[in-house]
Amino acid sequence: MPYSPQHKQQTKENITEVAxxxxxxxxxxxxxxxAVMQAAGLTRGGFYNHFTSKEALYEAAVASxxxxxxxxxxxxxxxxxxxxxxxxxxDPDSVTALMVRSYLSSEHLGDLDGQCPMIALPSDIAxxxxxxxxxxxxxxxxxxxxxxxxINHQQADGAQQPDARSRALAMASLxxxxxxxxxTLPDSKLADEVRAAALASVETLAAASTxxx
Amino acid sequence: MPYSPQHKQQTKENITEVAxxxxxxxxxxxxxxxAVMQAAGLTRGGFYNHFTSKEALYEAAVASxxxxxxxxxxxxxxxxxxxxxxxxxxDPDSVTALMVRSYLSSEHLGDLDGQCPMIALPSDIAxxxxxxxxxxxxxxxxxxxxxxxxINHQQADGAQQPDARSRALAMASLxxxxxxxxxTLPDSKLADEVRAAALASVETLAAASTxxx
DNA sequence: TGTACATCAGTGAACGCGCGTTCACTGATGTAC
DNA sequence: TGTACATCAGTGAACGCGCGTTCACTGATGTAC
Numbered sequence: 001m002p003y004s005p006q007h008k009q010q011t012k013e014n015i016t017e018v019a020x021x022x023x024x025x026x027x028x029x030x031x032x033x034x035a036v037m038q039a040a041g042l043t044r045g046g047f048y049n050h051f052t053s054k055e056a057l058y059e060a061a062v063a064s065x066x067x068x069x070x071x072x073x074x075x076x077x078x079x080x081x082x083x084x085x086x087x088x089x090x091d092p093d094s095v096t097a098l099m100v101r102s103y104l105s106s107e108h109l110g111d112l113d114g115q116c117p118m119i120a121l122p123s124d125i126a127x128x129x130x131x132x133x134x135x136x137x138x139x140x141x142x143x144x145x146x147x148x149x150x151i152n153h154q155q156a157d158g159a160q161q162p163d164a165r166s167r168a169l170a171m172a173s174l175x176x177x178x179x180x181x182x183x184t185l186p187d188s189k190l191a192d193e194v195r196a197a198a199l200a201s202v203e204t205l206a207a208a209s210t211x212x213x
Numbered sequence: 214m215p216y217s218p219q220h221k222q223q224t225k226e227n228i229t230e231v232a233x234x235x236x237x238x239x240x241x242x243x244x245x246x247x248a249v250m251q252a253a254g255l256t257r258g259g260f261y262n263h264f265t266s267k268e269a270l271y272e273a274a275v276a277s278x279x280x281x282x283x284x285x286x287x288x289x290x291x292x293x294x295x296x297x298x299x300x301x302x303x304d305p306d307s308v309t310a311l312m313v314r315s316y317l318s319s320e321h322l323g324d325l326d327g328q329c330p331m332i333a334l335p336s337d338i339a340x341x342x343x344x345x346x347x348x349x350x351x352x353x354x355x356x357x358x359x360x361x362x363x364i365n366h367q368q369a370d371g372a373q374q375p376d377a378r379s380r381a382l383a384m385a386s387l388x389x390x391x392x393x394x395x396x397t398l399p400d401s402k403l404a405d406e407v408r409a410a411a412l413a414s415v416e417t418l419a420a421a422s423t424x425x426x
Numbered sequence: 427t428g429t430a431c432a433t434c435a436g437t438g439a440a441c442g443c444g445c446g447t448t449c450a451c452t453g454a455t456g457t458a459c
Numbered sequence: 460t461g462t463a464c465a466t467c468a469g470t471g472a473a474c475g476c477g478c479g480t481t482c483a484c485t486g487a488t489g490t491a492c
Contacts, residue, residue: 002455002466011468027340029242032445045449046469054446118394123336126396127240133399140394169407170387170414177390178383181331181353183339186346194382201383201418208417215433215488224435245478258482259436267479 012050015040020061021113024120028058055129062117062125063135069116070142073099077146096150096206103175104199106192109182119179143175144168151206167205174202225263228253233274234326237333241271268342275330275338276348282329283355286312290359309363309419316388317412319405322395332392356388357381364419380418387415 018039022031033054034044051057076095102108108115117125118139125136147168152160161167178198182191231252235244246267247257264270289308315321321328330338331352338349360381365373374380391411395404 002457003468004456007455008468027336030340033447034445042468043470044447045471048447049468118397120339121336122393122397123240123334126333126393127243130399133397137398137400137403140398163413166406166410166413169410170391173391173394173407173411174383174387174414175390176394177388178386180335180339180393181386181389184331184335184346185350185353186343187350190350193379194386197379197382198386200376200379201387204418204421205414215490216435217489220488221435246480247478255435256437257478257480258438261480262435 008050011040011042015042015047015050016057016060016064019057020065020117023058023061024115024117025112027121028124033057059129059132059135062121062132065117066135066139070139073139073142073146077142077149094150094153096147097203099146100171100175100199100202100206104178104195104202106195109179109191109195116176116179118176119183122176122180140172143172147171147206154207167208171202171205174198174205178202221263224253224255228255228260228263229270229273229277232270233278233330236271236274237328237330238325240334241337246270272342272345272348275334275345278330279348279352283352286352286355286359290355290362307363307366309360310416312359313384313388313412313415313419317391317408317415319408322392322404322408329389329392331389332396335389335393353385356385360384360419367420380421384415384418387411387418391415 015036019031019036022036022039033047036057037044037047047057051060076099103116112120118136125132144165145168148164151164151167155161175198178195182194182198185191185194228249232244232249235249235252246260249270250257250260260270264273289312316329325333331349338345357378358381361377364377364380368374388411391408395407395411398404398407
């Protein structure tokens with residue numbers, strides 16, 4: 001039994017991680033297998049020891065990120081649930097508020113390597129196969145679930161808000177849309193203005209029921 | 214002088230139009246010049262009588278749509294301006310309301326050929342050259358200008374609203390983001406729910422200053 | 427009006443490059459004795 | 460402890476296909492006379 005048992009798996013994870021960064025930055029078609037393997041410190045031929053095709057690598061790279069991020073968001077929501085009652089209305093440090101501010105931050109806008117694939121790859125995903133789309137959908141649902149839960153927890157009396165889900169869906173669309181739009185703009189000042197405007201309105205939507213003014 | 218003077222230009226426009234549809238549906242890389250020329254009823258070789266490269270065709274196809282749509286939106290805004298005073302607060306038929314409802318309609322969500330390139334091609338544009346990005350930015354600015362103007366016109370006293378621009382930017386992000394997200398979802402019921410939620414919240418943002426509840 | 431001509435939009439074969447994929451081989455590693 | 464061996468992750472040359480691009484040619488068209 002040559003090589004340690006985990007050796008192959010570590011190499012595969014290394015390739016996947018390197019590929020995720022390259023795909024996020026350049027998209028599916030513009031990244032060659034040669035480029036991925038070189039970035040991973042390996043050579044072309046070994047690729048097919050780990051993946052059956054380039055498409056499979058793409059799915060692994062995107063899905064790994066999506067599942068990782070989605071799991072984190074679900075965990076955030078879980079923590080929040082276990083502490084339900086400690087979250088007060090308009091809590092400036094609610095999980096949603098923290099998450100939204102991080103998602104729509106200048107740092108995330110500038111992070112071409114680590115950015116969320118929902119921002120980097122929407123066109124590619126829209127044209128992709130059902131497996132990838134499902135992974136993407138699960139990530140969105142985790143995000144929406146987090147928002148919806150926080151909207152309902154804002155109410156001190158614990159009453160469900162009838163439009164909570166609709167607002168949560170819109171908040172997610174605005175988070176993603178603001179970043180997607182900002183990425184396409186050549187004028188970086190305008191791009192940052194879009195980002196900031198999206199953040200302000202997401203916060204408005206999150207707090208809409210409280211009529212802050 | 215063989216062929217009528219406009220013949221070549223008509224052929225070029227035909228190629229551009231056919232290419233726009235194909236690019237919108239499949240993206241830049243997946244559409245070959247051969248496929249475009251065949252769809253236009255021509256053969257491969259003639260392509261370079263009209264365009265210097267595939268990239269040039271892409272720019273022409275996207276820019277033609279963007280400029281056309283942008284001009285239309287600016288015209289809408291212009292018409293609205295000339296009638297300023299006739300638009301009342303919460304006017305359900307304001308140009309913005311009509312436009313937003315059309316943009317976030319089920320029809321637009323299903324229209325893979327005619328859809329706005331801001332929805333179909335955000336990832337491709339984000340990785341494109343400055344000419345394309347500028348055309349894209351101009352379209353966004355036309356859309357935002359239209360929204361901003363209608364927000365300010367809602368006020369019967371004609372007062373400018375300090376956050377009008379920020380809200381207009383967020384509305385545009387939500388219009389585009391809602392459709393982009395919906396396109397990526399394999400569950401068409403959920404996709405339509407996202408679309409409807411985005412529409413509802415855009416209308417909330419448009420009317421926010423009136424505190425409708 | 428009719429005919430010869432010049433132009434150039436359009437044709438289709440061919441080129442060349444890049445990339446996904448395959449495959450025979452290598453050599454580092456853990457195991458058996 | 461040391462040595463021979465079997466395994467298989469990794470190598471790199473080669474294949475084949477598709478596509479962007481080029482180019483010599485064609486033939487439809489408007490003009491000149």
